[in-house]
Amino acid sequence: MSRAVFYNGSLYAESDCAISPLSRAVHYGDGVFETMRSSNGCVFRLSEHLERLCSGLRLLRIPLPDPAQLAAATGALLRANALSDATIKIIAFRDGPPGPTPAATDAPCVLITAEPMDHDSRTRSAAGVSARIVALRRDETSPLSGIKCLNYLTSIMARLEAADCGDREALLLNHSGCVAEGATSNVFVVGKGALRTPPLSAGALPGITRAVVLEIARTLDLACTESDIVPEELRSADEIFLTNAGAGIMPLTMLDGAAVGTGRPGALTLRCQTAYNEIFTRETKQRT
Numbered sequence: 001m002s003r004a005v006f007y008n009g010s011l012y013a014e015s016d017c018a019i020s021p022l023s024r025a026v027h028y029g030d031g032v033f034e035t036m037r038s039s040n041g042c043v044f045r046l047s048e049h050l051e052r053l054c055s056g057l058r059l060l061r062i063p064l065p066d067p068a069q070l071a072a073a074t075g076a077l078l079r080a081n082a083l084s085d086a087t088i089k090i091i092a093f094r095d096g097p098p099g100p101t102p103a104a105t106d107a108p109c110v111l112i113t114a115e116p117m118d119h120d121s122r123t124r125s126a127a128g129v130s131a132r133i134v135a136l137r138r139d140e141t142s143p144l145s146g147i148k149c150l151n152y153l154t155s156i157m158a159r160l161e162a163a164d165c166g167d168r169e170a171l172l173l174n175h176s177g178c179v180a181e182g183a184t185s186n187v188f189v190v191g192k193g194a195l196r197t198p199p200l201s202a203g204a205l206p207g208i209t210r211a212v213v214l215e216i217a218r219t220l221d222l223a224c225t226e227s228d229i230v231p232e233e234l235r236s237a238d239e240i241f242l243t244n245a246g247a248g249i250m251p252l253t254m255l256d257g258a259a260v261g262t263g264r265p266g267a268l269t270l271r272c273q274t275a276y277n278e279i280f281t282r283e284t285k286q287r288t
Helices: 024-028 046-059 067-080 119-127 153-164 208-219 231-235 267-283
Strands: 004-007 010-013 031-039 086-093 109-116 129-138 169-174 179-182 186-191 194-197 224-226 239-244 248-255
Touching (some): 004 067, 010 067, 024 086, 067 109, 186 231, 186 267, 194 208, 208 248
Parallel strands (some): 129 248
Antiparallel strands (some): 086 109, 179 186
């Protein structure tokens, strides 16, 4: 049976949902997206995701959707697909015909999809992943580095470069030679019992899970700074972990073919991972 999707105010069978071949999303990637995770039918940090979505649309000068309607549509989609633990993606893109100068429109086009959570993949990620510092750079001077733009080519090309070497994730430096982020993740480095993560000014995305880790550090009274990190500091780190909404906290156990620390998830990483999982479970207890 075809899974349901939400498109522009209505639920459709996935096989019946037709997006125009003249769509600006197809022609230019003229929009933004959010990837979220749910449990018990409740989306974790939904309001934060919707706030970031609207921030990206605002930057691109695309009319904003009603966040309350997006939240309601997401809940309806989960119920229509009888999904509890799911990966949800909201895509919002500019309406109107193709052309380099967009026409004024009243509202964006919105597509929402939901897939069953891949628990096996999450389990593998939680046990440790490998990454490689790639040649491609993140442009820290571009405002687009701070939003989840549909034109995802930098991350895709970075992932391909890492995959060519057998690695799961790609780490991107910025034009100053400092660590910006992973292709699909934020980066945290552990040294001498303290946490560090690249600042947003380095080209890092304002990740929702990144923000949760910063909360955890304050709650657990862990030293944590946002400061520039150079590749040599990654290679000498005691621990490294990556964060994103789908996987949560992922220990980075191999970098550029060499072990990070002991080559196993470190104590501080596991402590943050446990705290994150507790927050996730607590906030997604009740179906919405």
